Amino acid sequence: xxxxxxxxxxxxxxxxxxxxxxxxxxxxxxxxxxxxxxxxxxxxxxxxxxxxxxxxxxxxxxxxxxxxxxxxxxxxxxxxxxxxxxxxxxxxxxxxxxxxxxxxxxxxxxxxxxxxxxxxxxxxxxxxxxxxxxxxxxxxxxxxxxxxxxxxxxxxxxxxxxxxxxxxxxxxxx
Numbered sequence: 001x002x003x004x005x006x007x008x009x010x011x012x013x014x015x016x017x018x019x020x021x022x023x024x025x026x027x028x029x030x031x032x033x034x035x036x037x038x039x040x041x042x043x044x045x046x047x048x049x050x051x052x053x054x055x056x057x058x059x060x061x062x063x064x065x066x067x068x069x070x071x072x073x074x075x076x077x078x079x080x081x082x083x084x085x086x087x088x089x090x091x092x093x094x095x096x097x098x099x100x101x102x103x104x105x106x107x108x109x110x111x112x113x114x115x116x117x118x119x120x121x122x123x124x125x126x127x128x129x130x131x132x133x134x135x136x137x138x139x140x141x142x143x144x145x146x147x148x149x150x151x152x153x154x155x156x157x158x159x160x161x162x163x164x165x166x167x168x169x170x171x172x173x174x
Contacts, residue, residue, distance in 0.1 A: 015129035021047045022122045041097035059083035084130045091123040
């Protein structure tokens with residue numbers, strides 16, 4: 001028997017799935033609109049959505065563990081921050097894009113509001129999940145940093161243990 005979807009735990013890559021769904025939603029919204037604004041705001045929306053997916057995927061390729069180097073942590077953090085900022089910009093640009101279609105091109109107000117609501121909800125989910133991954137990575141990295149510091153302190157203590165003095169045995173000749 002399978003577990004209902006509402007009772008399942010989020011996967012560690014759930015943020016990728018949400019950014020993917022955002023890409024699909026943006027694609028459907030932009031393609032369904034007339035060409036009037038599609039070349040300016042629509043292309044920007046699609047490019048930002050694809051870039052957000054690219055950065056999220058690149059961040060996911062760097063695995064956080066006890067052995068993660070500070071450089072890898074910083075790279076993953078930057079990728080996630082870029083993805084999060086692009087998701088935020090998608091929310092703003094989509095509001096402008098859909099606002100331009102109000103009472104024009106035969107689009108109903110209700111449909112535009114529904115599209116705005118869907119995009120807003122999807123960007124909110126993606127933003128919060130990416131933010132959660134950033135916080136989780138920070139905790140993991142701080143924990144590994146403490147472990148590494150402890151290991152280096154133990155190594156220093158081991159090196160500082162004085163060695164026994166060795167004396168040369170001299171033999172007396174009779």
